[in-house]
Amino acid sequence: MTAVEDVGPLLQVRDLRRYYPIRKGVIARTVGQVRAVDGVSFDVYPGETVGIVGESGCGKSTTGRAVVRLEAPTAGSVLFDGTDIATLSPARMRRLRTELQMVFQDPYSSLNPQIRIGDLLAEPLIAHKRLDRAGARAKAAEMLATVGLPKLSLDRYPHELSGGMRQRVGIARALMLEPRLIVCDEPVSALDVSIQAQVLNLLKDLQGEFGLTYVFISHGLGAIKYISDRIVVMYLGKVMETATTAEIFARPRHPYTEILLDAYPEPDPRLRDRERIIVEGDVPSPANPPPGCVFHTRCPYAQDICRAEAPPLNAAGGARHQVACHFPLAQEAS
Amino acid sequence: MHKRLEPETGQSSTRLMIRRFRRHRLAVAGLVVVVLMVLMAALAPLLAPHDPNRIFDKFESSPSGEHLLGTDSVGRDVLSRLIYGARVSMSVGVGAVVVYVVIGILLGLLAGYYGGWVDQVIMRITDVFMSFPYFMVILILVSVLGPSLLTIIVVIGALAWPMIGRLVRGSVLSIKGSDYVQAAVALGYRTPRILFRHILPNALSPIVVNATFGVAQAIILESGLSFLGMGVRPPAASWGNMLSEAQSITVLSSQPWIWIPPGLMILLAVLAINFVGDGLRDSMESRSET
Amino acid sequence: MVSYLIRRILIGIPVLLGVTLINFLIINLAPGSPADLYLSPTATPEDVARTEAALGLDKPVFVQYLNWLTQLLHGNLGVSFQNREPVTQLIADRIGPTLLLMGTSLVVAYLVAIPIGIFAARRRNTAADYGVVGASFLGISVPHFFLGLAMIYVFALTLGWFPTGGMVTLGRGGGFADRVSHLVLPVVVLATAVAAGMVRYVRSSMIDAFGQDYIRTAKAKGLGASVITNKHALRNALIPVVTVIGVDLSALIGGAIVTEQIFQWPGIGLLTIQSIGARDYAVLMGINLIAAIAVFTANLLTDIAYAVVDPRVAYA
Numbered sequence: 001m002t003a004v005e006d007v008g009p010l011l012q013v014r015d016l017r018r019y020y021p022i023r024k025g026v027i028a029r030t031v032g033q034v035r036a037v038d039g040v041s042f043d044v045y046p047g048e049t050v051g052i053v054g055e056s057g058c059g060k061s062t063t064g065r066a067v068v069r070l071e072a073p074t075a076g077s078v079l080f081d082g083t084d085i086a087t088l089s090p091a092r093m094r095r096l097r098t099e100l101q102m103v104f105q106d107p108y109s110s111l112n113p114q115i116r117i118g119d120l121l122a123e124p125l126i127a128h129k130r131l132d133r134a135g136a137r138a139k140a141a142e143m144l145a146t147v148g149l150p151k152l153s154l155d156r157y158p159h160e161l162s163g164g165m166r167q168r169v170g171i172a173r174a175l176m177l178e179p180r181l182i183v184c185d186e187p188v189s190a191l192d193v194s195i196q197a198q199v200l201n202l203l204k205d206l207q208g209e210f211g212l213t214y215v216f217i218s219h220g221l222g223a224i225k226y227i228s229d230r231i232v233v234m235y236l237g238k239v240m241e242t243a244t245t246a247e248i249f250a251r252p253r254h255p256y257t258e259i260l261l262d263a264y265p266e267p268d269p270r271l272r273d274r275e276r277i278i279v280e281g282d283v284p285s286p287a288n289p290p291p292g293c294v295f296h297t298r299c300p301y302a303q304d305i306c307r308a309e310a311p312p313l314n315a316a317g318g319a320r321h322q323v324a325c326h327f328p329l330a331q332e333a334s
Numbered sequence: 335m336h337k338r339l340e341p342e343t344g345q346s347s348t349r350l351m352i353r354r355f356r357r358h359r360l361a362v363a364g365l366v367v368v369v370l371m372v373l374m375a376a377l378a379p380l381l382a383p384h385d386p387n388r389i390f391d392k393f394e395s396s397p398s399g400e401h402l403l404g405t406d407s408v409g410r411d412v413l414s415r416l417i418y419g420a421r422v423s424m425s426v427g428v429g430a431v432v433v434y435v436v437i438g439i440l441l442g443l444l445a446g447y448y449g450g451w452v453d454q455v456i457m458r459i460t461d462v463f464m465s466f467p468y469f470m471v472i473l474i475l476v477s478v479l480g481p482s483l484l485t486i487i488v489v490i491g492a493l494a495w496p497m498i499g500r501l502v503r504g505s506v507l508s509i510k511g512s513d514y515v516q517a518a519v520a521l522g523y524r525t526p527r528i529l530f531r532h533i534l535p536n537a538l539s540p541i542v543v544n545a546t547f548g549v550a551q552a553i554i555l556e557s558g559l560s561f562l563g564m565g566v567r568p569p570a571a572s573w574g575n576m577l578s579e580a581q582s583i584t585v586l587s588s589q590p591w592i593w594i595p596p597g598l599m600i601l602l603a604v605l606a607i608n609f610v611g612d613g614l615r616d617s618m619e620s621r622s623e624t
Numbered sequence: 625m626v627s628y629l630i631r632r633i634l635i636g637i638p639v640l641l642g643v644t645l646i647n648f649l650i651i652n653l654a655p656g657s658p659a660d661l662y663l664s665p666t667a668t669p670e671d672v673a674r675t676e677a678a679l680g681l682d683k684p685v686f687v688q689y690l691n692w693l694t695q696l697l698h699g700n701l702g703v704s705f706q707n708r709e710p711v712t713q714l715i716a717d718r719i720g721p722t723l724l725l726m727g728t729s730l731v732v733a734y735l736v737a738i739p740i741g742i743f744a745a746r747r748r749n750t751a752a753d754y755g756v757v758g759a760s761f762l763g764i765s766v767p768h769f770f771l772g773l774a775m776i777y778v779f780a781l782t783l784g785w786f787p788t789g790g791m792v793t794l795g796r797g798g799g800f801a802d803r804v805s806h807l808v809l810p811v812v813v814l815a816t817a818v819a820a821g822m823v824r825y826v827r828s829s830m831i832d833a834f835g836q837d838y839i840r841t842a843k844a845k846g847l848g849a850s851v852i853t854n855k856h857a858l859r860n861a862l863i864p865v866v867t868v869i870g871v872d873l874s875a876l877i878g879g880a881i882v883t884e885q886i887f888q889w890p891g892i893g894l895l896t897i898q899s900i901g902a903r904d905y906a907v908l909m910g911i912n913l914i915a916a917i918a919v920f921t922a923n924l925l926t927d928i929a930y931a932v933v934d935p936r937v938a939y940a
Binding site: 459462466554557597612 | 635636638639640642643646647650651653654761762764765766767768769770773774776777781782788873874875877878879881882885886896897900903905908911912915916917918919920923
Binding site for chain 2: 065070093100101106111112115123124127
């Protein structure tokens with residue numbers, strides 16, 4: 001499912017920043033900032049899945065939470081269908097939320113333990129006055145079947161279901177308001193490996209059935225590769241590279257992307273003997289990011305300019321392929 | 335964990351808690367006593383052998399067939415007054431706690447959920463109230479406002495909320511960052527729905543435990559105030575004002591039937607409620623183990 | 625840590641002001657004019673107005689509060705409506721007996737509660753432990769006045785071992801033994817609730833401490849039970865116990881009021897009851913303020929003690 005070129009983007013994230021102040025002392029004055037997200041831009045077109053990948057702490061979850069405004073951005077804009085949700089009033093935002101939903105990482109903590117599954121699913125419709133109680137319950141039962149859960153689950157409490165079943169409930173709840181965009185924040189990371197594929201397939205099926213657009217956040221390249229049409233690679237709050245899934249895997253242009261791919265176990269044994277690149281050092285602290293290119297401290301190809309000047313995100317040939325690197329890797333033949 | 339504690343279909347954590355509570359023998363015994371006392375208060379007119387305010391010509395008479403617990407220094411039947419006195423203790427205990435739990439929950443929810451200056455202001459007010467020596471300020475306020483059952487309920491209610499407020503605030507702080515509250519925000523729910531349907535039910539356990547002990551505290555406070563003559567005004571019967579007769583050495587030394595029964599009733603009521611509270615604490619705190 | 629202390633003390637300033645304001649407002653709720661107390665019942669309305677003006681009572685409440693606060697900062701709590709004595713003087717005369725009663729009770733409570741708590745913890749889930757826990761429940765549930773009356777009935781009236789009340793025997797008293805015998809019953813009454821609460825606290829923190837890794841290490845090293853109790857568990861278990869002192873002050877003051885009334889102990893509590901009887905709001909305002917400042921200070925010290933014991937608190 002690739003985006004139709006002549007339709008405008010559904011979501012435009014522009015120069016998004018989220019800084020957390022570090023406070024100290026008697027009057028708790030701000031002595032520094034953690035730059036969790038530091039100037040991130042990307043587009044999402046209707047019907048596509050954009051994967052955001054990166055190590056933990058790279059700001060991918062914060063970006064996802066800012067897209068649904070669970071985080072207020074420090075700067076930048078998040079345009080959903082042309083409306084900047086970063087500056088929307090609370091009342092208007094609450095109405096817009098019906099179109100923008102989220103699936104959380106931990107299916108154990110994202111469902112209120114005191115509320116039965118049926119009520120959890122019916123509640124969004126009741127709260128937004130779409131249906132009365134009986135109608136909402138009927139719709140909940142319907143949705144439960146759609147995500148592949150037995151009707152019996154309606155009267156269960158969350159703790160009576162398995163992790164995979166709970167995540168299906170989380171997905172069903174996000175679908176109740178018939179949103180257009182769903183941010184999936186590591187939706188399979190907390191699940192057993194055997195369950196992960198089932199949930200990914202469910203997400204894919206639902207996308208076809210309801211015409212959904214996904215922002216899919218994960219640190220695992222496997223899930224990202226399977227579900228995404230395009231991929232955004234993040235490192236230390238910034239976008240390193242973005243391109244279609246095929247491009248990223250075939251022709252990575254950023255050294256960091258290359259390293260990520262390298263660490264990803266290639267399922268095809270014939271391709272396994274590619275030369276491994278050893279990554280040195282730890283991820284620097286986002287409270288004190290290195291000057292210049294944030295990746296230079298670990299980059300095997302770093303030059304003087306990389307330590308002095310941050311590279312902008314530039315077109316790098318190919319369909320919407322962009323890379324933030326002074327010395328992008330040569331395009332090897334696939 | 336025991337096999338019989340395994341969750342059954344559609345079973346909420348409340349049901350699990352009840353099972354644990356039932357294994358706590360003293361707590362169950364306490365609950366039985368509390369229920370009996372509430373019944374005694376409710377059915378006082380049926381249970382009492384005499385009108386509690388009727389004055390018999392035999393005053394200060396020792397227990398007899400006619401007056402099982404004797405008569406007091408005015409000539410009223412002690413047993414009947416004892417039964418009616420349960421009404422005062424139970425209504426102060428429950429009434430005052432309901433008032434301050436409501437205040438504490440509201441302020442705690444606001445402080446914890448909104449944070450920032452709202453939190454700062456509410457917490458400083460909490461600090462102010464916690465600085466007053468409880469019994470003394472209640473005593474002074476009741477004397478200023480004029481002692482009555484209603485005054486006692488209102489004054490205890492208005493002063494005792496800070497503990498609940500702090501508890502609720504602490505729970506809200508830990509719950510509001512949880513994914514299910516974030517999900518409720520993402521689903522576009524209004525703040526009252528988030529506070530009362532998603533946060534409060536998950537913060538209830540410590541409130542229930544604290545409120546239970548609070549009922550016992552309120553009963554002691556009322557009886558103390560009445561004992562000092564700053565509580566329920568005679569002729570209305572309260573266990574505390576029945577005891578205050580024993581401030582006379584004669585009553586204390588030679589008419590123990592006048593003061594020992596109400597004293598024992600207060601002790602029994604408070605002890606029973608404290609056992610219930612202890613049982614609730616144990617059964618609610620171990621909930622996380624499953 | 626230093627910045628935590630400074631912040632904690634700065635936060636205390638508005639709290640203390642709030643305490644004075646609430647205290648002032650409570651007394652202003654009282655019906656009638658304090659001017660009435662200076663005048664004979666036959667005074668004309670003009671007399672009342674003149675006296676009110678002299679006392680500053682014709683000014684807005686807020687101005688009256690500021691005036692009162694200014695006086696307060698000069699150490700002036702006003703004069704008693706009843707006998708025109710300075711309130712500070714009345715309180716100063718009565719504070720000694722109260723401090724003696726509360727201090728002795730606290731010391732006794734600790735001396736009783738700590739060994740019993742340790743004893744119960746070491747015999748956890750035995751009949752002795754259940755006995756201690758049951759007794760502590762009784763101790764926290766029995767009202768001071770009922771316990772006090774029962775004590776007087778048994779030990780003063782029936783057995784005649786101790787006097788029924790007062791601080792010294794009138795006429796022939798004043799000796800050390802006489803003072804001690806007057807102190808015993810009130811101290812027992814006041815110490816019971818404190819000790820009962822404390823026993824449970826010591827018991828559970830000792831049980832917690834026994835479960836800690838360092839205690840298991842000590843056991844693995846082959847140290848004897850008493851060495852473990854004394855050197856390792858006790859020290860760590862008592863830290864939270866000591867910091868709890870402040871929290872109890874409010875309850876202790878409440879207990880002292882009732883206890884002083886029952887035993888006619890001539891302290892602040894008895895002064896409070898007498899002032900309530902005489903509607904002497906100037907004295908009540910002074911007592912309440914001083915008690916509130918004491919509780920406020922105790923709360924502050926408790927917070928600071930927690931921060932010293934557990935530095936994580938300072939950064940929370």
